């Protein structure tokens with residue numbers, strides 16, 4: 001394999017063959033192709049894109065770069081994935097709901113990526129919780145608890161683990177073929193029969209417009225169907241952050257409230273919508289909405305979450321008493337410069353503020369501060385008076401605070417009129 005030639009061909013806009021892609025991905029995973037060449041190739045893909053055939057071939061090379069998990073011994077396997085957003089703690093709520101509904105979730109999740117958070121980073125806010133399980137423990141837990149969740153260190157799509165971390169620090173994340181192949185390689189390797197994709201659209205998402213979101217959703221649904229899986233995608237709004245809290249520990253706090261039926265309306269509703277989608281796709285459409293909703297009020301989803309945390313070494317007292325979670329002690333607020341109605345809170349600004357505070361990574365493998373974050377004291381559409389606090393920042397010893405406040409102040413706007421309410425669900429594919 002001549003890597004400079006391959007990079008040059010992509011730079012010139014040529015399409016790769018499946019053989020080329022297998023060689024590149026295989027070489028990278030074996031350590032024969034260095035990060036700097038792959039980084040240059042990623043940037044060429046970013047600018048030149050890929051054909052649907054190339055995206056499908058890349059996905060298969062990535063999926064087959066490690067073990068292909070066989071979940072056929074488990075009943076009604078279902079997986080869920082978000083393309084990434086700010087304050088998007090949906091997996092923490094939805095996966096135990098699905099387990100409580102009798103489906104089996106054996107899932108691989110990611111860490112934060114660019115300005116978006118990751119489920120594994122969030123769960124690591126719970127002391128003791130461990131994202132690594134042996135294959136046997138993973139299957140056993142999925143069978144017994146209905147929910148097992150591992151990070152990318154398992155030998156599942158290791159090519160994605162490597163590429164994901166490299167893209168995170170080389171400004172090559174928001175690129176359709178790279179996102180589609182990243183997500184679908186993990187989903188195919190993880191082995192679930194039913195896959196529900198939450199494709200985020202808006203300022204805080206990688207896809208900024210509904211048409212880009214639809215294109216990504218179609219690409220992923222197509223890849224999944226080709227591989228014989230049941231795939232559905234829902235396009236959902238990510239203009240403003242989801243819920244009221246962004247930042248790792250803070251999002252666990254909000255997820256736990258939602259599992260108690262006390263979550264913010266948008267998050268609560270999204271979890272129910274996605275649960276209905278999963279039940280329907282898996283062949284259990286009867287009364288799906290009422291059944292999904294009930295799991296958040298009868299304690300069944302919460303008790304699955306508790307059992308899941310405990311099974312993976314986490315201390316369940318943090319589930320019973322979220323006040324124990326480490327939240328950074330520093331506080332600062334952004335206040336309204338004028339009265340009126342909150343017209344926007346830009347999710348990208350909030351995501352970048354969390355990064356600035358230390359809640360995400362700027363270098364591969366960097367340690368993060370789970371306790372920092374941002375709270376939306378007001379949501380778009382609500383009335384505000386001049387001087388009213390709009391956002392609260394949770395910081396540690398002012399690290400990144402000045403920059404975070406600047407980002408947040410630029411990201412909020414107040415207008416004289418009630419803004420048009422943005423629908424949560426923007427479309428469905430599949």
Ligand code: URA
Pocket residue numbers: 082083084110113164173178179180182183
């Ligand atoms: N989520 C992923 O798993 N991969 C991406 O590239 C983007 C979001």
